[in-house]
Amino acid sequence: MNIPPSLERLVQELARLPGIGQKTAQRLAFSILRHDEARAQALSDAVLQVKEKIRFCERCSGFAEEALCQICQDPRRDERVICVVEQPSDIYVIERSGAFRGRYHVLMGVISPLDGVGPEQLKIRELARRLENEPAQELIIATNPSLQGEATALHLSRVLEGKAEKITRLARGMPVGANLEFTDDVTLSQAFSGRQDFVSS
Amino acid sequence: MVIRDFSVTNFRNYKQLHIEFSDKVNVFFGNNGQGKSNLVEGIYFLNHLNSFRTHRIKKLIEFGEPISQIKATIDKDGTSFAARIEISGRGRKVWLNDTPIRKLSEYITSFYAIVFNPDSLHYYRHFTGERRGFFNRFLSFFDGIYLHEIREFRAVHAQKNRLLKSGEKSSILDWNILFVDRSCGIVTKRREMVERINLILPELYARISGREAKLLLEYRPSFPEDSDTWLKLLEKSVEQEFKAGHAQHGPHRDDFCLLLEDGKRDEFFSQGEYRISLLALKLAINVLMAERMQFHPVLILDDLFSELDATVRANLRQYLFQVPNQIFITSTEPGDAHDFPDPRIMEIRAGQIT
Numbered sequence: 001m002n003i004p005p006s007l008e009r010l011v012q013e014l015a016r017l018p019g020i021g022q023k024t025a026q027r028l029a030f031s032i033l034r035h036d037e038a039r040a041q042a043l044s045d046a047v048l049q050v051k052e053k054i055r056f057c058e059r060c061s062g063f064a065e066e067a068l069c070q071i072c073q074d075p076r077r078d079e080r081v082i083c084v085v086e087q088p089s090d091i092y093v094i095e096r097s098g099a100f101r102g103r104y105h106v107l108m109g110v111i112s113p114l115d116g117v118g119p120e121q122l123k124i125r126e127l128a129r130r131l132e133n134e135p136a137q138e139l140i141i142a143t144n145p146s147l148q149g150e151a152t153a154l155h156l157s158r159v160l161e162g163k164a165e166k167i168t169r170l171a172r173g174m175p176v177g178a179n180l181e182f183t184d185d186v187t188l189s190q191a192f193s194g195r196q197d198f199v200s201s
Numbered sequence: 202m203v204i205r206d207f208s209v210t211n212f213r214n215y216k217q218l219h220i221e222f223s224d225k226v227n228v229f230f231g232n233n234g235q236g237k238s239n240l241v242e243g244i245y246f247l248n249h250l251n252s253f254r255t256h257r258i259k260k261l262i263e264f265g266e267p268i269s270q271i272k273a274t275i276d277k278d279g280t281s282f283a284a285r286i287e288i289s290g291r292g293r294k295v296w297l298n299d300t301p302i303r304k305l306s307e308y309i310t311s312f313y314a315i316v317f318n319p320d321s322l323h324y325y326r327h328f329t330g331e332r333r334g335f336f337n338r339f340l341s342f343f344d345g346i347y348l349h350e351i352r353e354f355r356a357v358h359a360q361k362n363r364l365l366k367s368g369e370k371s372s373i374l375d376w377n378i379l380f381v382d383r384s385c386g387i388v389t390k391r392r393e394m395v396e397r398i399n400l401i402l403p404e405l406y407a408r409i410s411g412r413e414a415k416l417l418l419e420y421r422p423s424f425p426e427d428s429d430t431w432l433k434l435l436e437k438s439v440e441q442e443f444k445a446g447h448a449q450h451g452p453h454r455d456d457f458c459l460l461l462e463d464g465k466r467d468e469f470f471s472q473g474e475y476r477i478s479l480l481a482l483k484l485a486i487n488v489l490m491a492e493r494m495q496f497h498p499v500l501i502l503d504d505l506f507s508e509l510d511a512t513v514r515a516n517l518r519q520y521l522f523q524v525p526n527q528i529f530i531t532s533t534e535p536g537d538a539h540d541f542p543d544p545r546i547m548e549i550r551a552g553q554i555t
Contacts, residue, residue: 112360113360113361113363113367113369113372113376114360118369118371118372119372120371147356147357147360147379148360150379151360151375151379152375154375154378154379155372158374158375185346185349186346186349189346
């Protein structure tokens with residue numbers, strides 16, 4: 001039995017989303033079909049509005065609904081510490097941890113010659129300018145622990161040297177709650193080379 | 202490790218074959234062109250998931266068939282593994298104890314075969330890439346991190362080469378720093394390996410060749426081993442590398458060379474000298490695995506005895522009598538192995554055991 005064309009169209013649109021396969025897309029589409037009209041309308045409004053309202057923060061390039069994002073507007077955030085991330089979505093991952101109370105800067109990618117991305121395509125000039133206007137005590141580079149992330153971190157530490165009092169990079173090592181036995185060789189060897197002195201707090 | 206039983210389907214000239222092996226010496230004899238080398242190629246493939254004769258694995262599938270299969274029971278460290286490998290036009294698939302293996306690297310760092318074969322000798326002698334590949338394979342098995350380091354290095358290498366081709370200069374220093382960083386572990390491990398081999402090689406060579414001269418392995422890195430010196434060199438040669446469009450120095454250009462104590466390098470070895478030297482080198486690696494890992498790879502001696510002179514042949518036999526490895530020998534003469542204790546001798550004729 002073929003699916004009616006309008007339903008098929010919804011399935012295909014849903015299947016284009018990351019992490020959604022054909023089966024999940026069908027389940028979602030059937031579920032939407034069971035909703036009353038108002039709920040379907042709400043979903044479609046939400047999709048359209050997010051495209052309409054969300055833009056990039058003028059200061060940090062995070063998601064914003066006004067010129068500045070909520071974090072850049074928040075006076076309680078420590079503006080002397082800036083955390084540099086690859087993508088706007090990375091901000092929310094760090095926010096969830098609650099470990100960071102400073103402000104962010106989004107690069108909008110990483111240096112990767114194979115993908116044709118060089119430093120010029122990233123928001124590095126913007127970051128340099130920002131540091132001149134608002135001097136920072138610490139710049140925390142939180143790019144991914146991939147090769148491209150590392151190349152980007154190296155580049156930043158080089159071109160921004162002296163523009164912040166201190167430039168740091170997130171540590172690598174054992175995940176919390178992990179068991180030594182199940183940790184892969186590479187992570188373990190990095191945890192060994194990045195080991196720290198035992199300091200009682 | 203020991204291969205207990207072994208079967209192939211549609212592999213080279215074998216339609217269907219099942220053999221139970223002796224855990225000591227197995228001899229395949231028969232005339233040329235009957236499939237002796239094909240059989241040991243299958244045994245090698247079971248260990249390394251590639252061939253010592255060709256890089257195109259499609260060639261291993263019997264002509265006109267879609268899929269070729271290798272199955273075996275392998276004992277290692279007191280555990281028995283049922284291995285199954287499928288070779289098709291789309292590549293290789295592997296199962297261990299009926300569980301599909303997603304990362305083939307996990308499989309190929311579990312088993313090992315050392316092979317002596319005229320083709321692999323030819324490739325080893327004439328292509329530096331073969332030599333690097335040979336030692337990379339050994340180090341990946343020997344050291345849990347090495348394979349990861351090689352892959353990381355290759356990823357940096359690919360990024361750097363693309364950058365050099367694009368002519369875009371703004372991030373070259375960053376990639377050079379990573380390039381140097383990712384080479385350091387590799388070069389250190391290669392050097393350590395060569396040092397360890399050289400503790401074993403001279404004596405082994407003397408024993409097998411019956412000669413006085415000492416044989417040594419020499420590591421020839423293509424760049425300064427001190428990372429600061431090297432980074433400076435790379436910075437100096439940036440223009441040159443951009444002109445060439447690819448990285449001119451690095452672990453991808455390293456070489457390994459055999460030399461005799463009197464200074465004679467392997468490029469001046471006769472064919473016979475080279476054969477014995479490479480034989481000694483591979484047996485030295487076998488000793489290293491036994492000493493350091495308590496592991497005994499399978500030894501494959503494909504058409505080896507016929508090419509050695511009587512003294513070396515006798516010395517080699519003497520030596521092989523006392524190693525614990527499982528051994529596979531191919532020969533046109535069944536007599537080549539008659540004095541091995543309790544060999545399993547099989548005659549191969551047109552892809553069949555008779």
